[in-house]
Amino acid sequence: MSVHRLAAVAALLTGFAAAPAFAQEIELPKQNWSFDGPFGTFDKAAAQRGFQIYKDVCSNCHSMKQVYYRNLSGIGLSDAQIKAIAATVDVPTIGDDGQPTERKGLPADHFKSPYPNERAARAAQNGALPPDQSVIEKAREGGADYIFALLTGYTDPPAGVKMGDGMNYNKYFPGHQIAMAAPLSDGRVDYIDGTKPTLEQEARDVTTFLAYVANPEMEERKRTGIRVVLFLAMLSGLTYVVKRQVWSDVDH
Amino acid sequence: MSATAHATGHTPGDGHPEDGSKRDFLKMVTAASAFIGVGALAWPLIDSMNPSSDVLALSSVDFELAPVALGSAVTVVWRGKPVFVRHRTAEEIKGAEDVSLNQLIDPATDASRVKSGHDQWLVVIGICTHLGCVPLGNKPTDPRGEWGGWFCPCHGSQYDTSGRVRHGPAPLNLAVPPYGFVSDSKIKIG
Amino acid sequence: MVGLHTSDIKNPVINWIDTRLPIFTMMQKEYGVFPTPKNFNYFWNFGALAMVNLMIMIVTGIFLAMNYNASTAGAFDSVERIMRDVNYGWLLRYVHANGASMFFIVVYIHMFRSLYYGSYKKPRELLWMIGVAILLLMMATAFMGYVLPWGQMSYWGATVITNLFSAIPLVGDSIVTLLWGGFSVDNPTLNRFFSLHYLLPFVIIGVVFLHIVALHVTGSNNPLGIDVKSSQDTLPFHPYYTVKDLFGMCIYLLVFASLVFFAPNYLGHADNYIPANPLVTPTHIVPEWYFLPFYAILRSVPSKLGGVILMFSSIAILFVLPWLDTSPVRSARFRPIYRWMMVAFVVDCVLLGEVGGRPPEGIWVVVGQLSTLYYFLHFLVLVPVVGKMEHPLPLPESISRPVLPSGGGPLPAGYAAKPMEKV
Secondary structure (H helix, E strand, O other), rough: OOOHHHHHHHHHOOOOOOOOOOOOOOOOOOOOOOOOOOOOOOOOOHHHHHHHHHHHHHHOOOOOOOOOOHHHHOOOOOOOHHHHHHHHHHHEEEOOOEEEEEEOOOOOEOOOOOOHHHHHHHHOOOOOOOOOOOOOOOOOOHEEEEHHHHHHHHOOOOOOOOOOOEEEEEOOOOOOOEEOOOOOOOOOOOOOOOOOOOHHHHHHHHHHHHHHOOOOOOOHHHHHHHHHHHHHHHHHHHHHHHHHHHHHHHHH | HHHHHHHHHHHHOOOOOHHHHHHHHHHHHHHHHHHHHHHHHHHHHHHOOOOOOOHOOOOOOOOOOOOOOOOOEEEEOOOOOOEEEEOHHHHHHHHOOOOOOHHHOOOOOOHHOOOOOOOOOOEEOOOOOOOOOOOEEOOOOOOOOEEEEOOOOOOOOEEEOOOEEEEEOOOOOOOOOEEEEEHHHHHHEE | OOOOOOOOOOOOHHHHHHHHHHHHHHHHHHHHHOEEEOOOOHHHHHHHHHHHHHHHHHHHHHHOOOOOOOOOHHHHHHHHHHHOOOOHHHHHHHHHHHHHHHHHHHHHHHHHHHHHHHOOOOOOOOOOOHHHHHHHHHHHHHHHHHHHEEHHHHHHHHHHHHHHHOOOOOOOHHHHHHHOOOOOOHHHHHHHHHHHHHHHHHHHHHHHHHHHHHHHHHOOOOOOOOOOHHHEEEEHHHHHHHOOOOOOOOHHHHHHHHHHHOOOOOOOOOOOEEEOOOOOOOOOOOOEEEEEHHHHHOOOOOOOOHHHHHHHHHHHHHHHHHHHHOOOOOOOHOOOOHHHHHHHHHHHHHHHHHHOOOOOOOOOHHHHHHHHHHHHHHHHHHHHHHHOOOOOOOOOOOOOOOHHHHOOOOOOOOOOOOOOOOO
């Protein structure tokens, strides 16, 4: 891994773009994502469908603590839609009488977690803790490709593999035994926009959504990056010419 | 690249041979570009000190008016600042409306400081316009000053029942925050 | 006018200041007309780049600290808030995180340049030693900075590295407890790391200042490694090297920007986006890439104390390098054997980095031990012995007349084919 990285640094220094190489025990199938590359953007329709899957499926067990309802504007939802989505959850608060009560969610609220705390999550999940999904796309080696592979990688265990109690076989999970049962399947959700909900489509959409919530700054970052690189290239050219001129009277 | 145009304007006049002025021009373009680059670099640093999105997202609060009894006032927190919501008596409203503008330090009609049809409710930011202290006058035991509004304990500024400054050193009336009536008994500040 | 400096500066205001505090005269002397060898190649850009990089780190760091919360409960979330909510927070953080990698790239190239051209040799021994001190300070700063986001790698990196001190006989455990401020890496540890991470860069500035003072006393080395003979050999620093440094800086910023904007997490570890969990160690824990060679040396001996001693020796040995090198010639251009030794040494360091990034299993254990052995062999045996045995090529008379006049011997091999300056 390190040599790949060192090589990449060297390649960058010499001006070549190197493809990232991840040291993964199992080879992950490489997917094409709308957010790949220096000009990549999020496919907003896919991210919205992905949010629907998160809301209907994932959020039953997985929290997304870092994300606010207002962040949904980044996948193209309107303020009114965001308000309506936020209003569907009840947020604990302290009433005027000083007693705990609940109020309707606001765009400025964090996504509501399915469990009040880690112990409650473990108690409900057979001792396993469903990881927070706010930055999971960045927190897994392989990123979006890994998530997609995991979601579509459930199979029957090969002959001779002894499965732990309540564990499920997954081709791409390290160790192959995962506590989460296959979360997606053909027709798992009814898409609002009428897209056919195949397993692959669902996995692709929810991965796009997870990539967005992990990197909400990505589109702005890449746009800025293009400008910065162009500017620096121009300045490099200018300084090089000026340098040639300054040095033109030196015999060396 | 206005700096470039600027630089061009200067070069022909300084009497260098053709080659020399071309060199100077290039140097100026390079220097100007470098300065633009450094300026562009400074902006993200400065802007990072402005309010962040999570702070801006919390910039409005709803407030239920019903519990505020006639003649009393309460303090609501909005953007970390105290906002005074005062339920004015008919007498106080009349007193505020009857003042002639030339008697005021910072002339403003009472009508311009309340929402029409809701003139029993006065909503002002509870920060003295002198040096930022919170004036007294919301609690029944507080001094309200000679004009029955608020009294600032720091330097003795006094405000009337419309939140207008009547006695210095404060230069301006208490500010009215952006707010609106969601219903007759509920306001949204911000 | 006793005690006042006679300033040549025309502007009356600047003149007034300069007579009382001659900083303008000093800048003019040290960076304006400072006589600099005229034959630098682009490897001589990296000192200035390191300086720029240090400034970038300090400035972005100051603004990050305005939004960072040094507590185990708040650190991870505050970093995410910087990334999501603070205006341009993502830019500040990605510049700072990748800036650490860029800093080490720049400084390592700067050091290899010094090794290749013999810049550490007499009379620049102290200059070199101060540089090694800067490297140590940088390592401490980088290590503590990496702990601050309080992800899994932060936590376990801190645990493993602080535990190195437990190898010290008798007092080791007490020292580790002292470092932690408790019985494990926890809130007090994070707080003191933040404090020191903020402090050390300013110490680095001070030591960098000494580094530059020492440089300006001896003057720069150059690709030929011979002393400056006359003013014909030098150029005033400005404009020749200011413009060259500026051009180098643009290229450096291009590389930096490519990382920050298009691959900001490429050099990082996915595991550090998982909040620290003191009860679960990640399956594969490795330090950041710039520590990997040292990590490999640490693991190369199956003894706790031995590994720690070896790792610290690998840097300590650099302090005495000027006295280990017995060669009368500085530049590897005129040292046919040492030149190949340098190639082998670079390969060895890359190999150590590769070993450090892998689990210590199978063949990699042996490779790690051999490359560690070679690292020390290079400094302790090859450098002193080859320096004595090697027959250096004839040195040029001076920088401005790099080839001896007729009959002065053959051209050094490879010298004619490779012009000494690209421009």
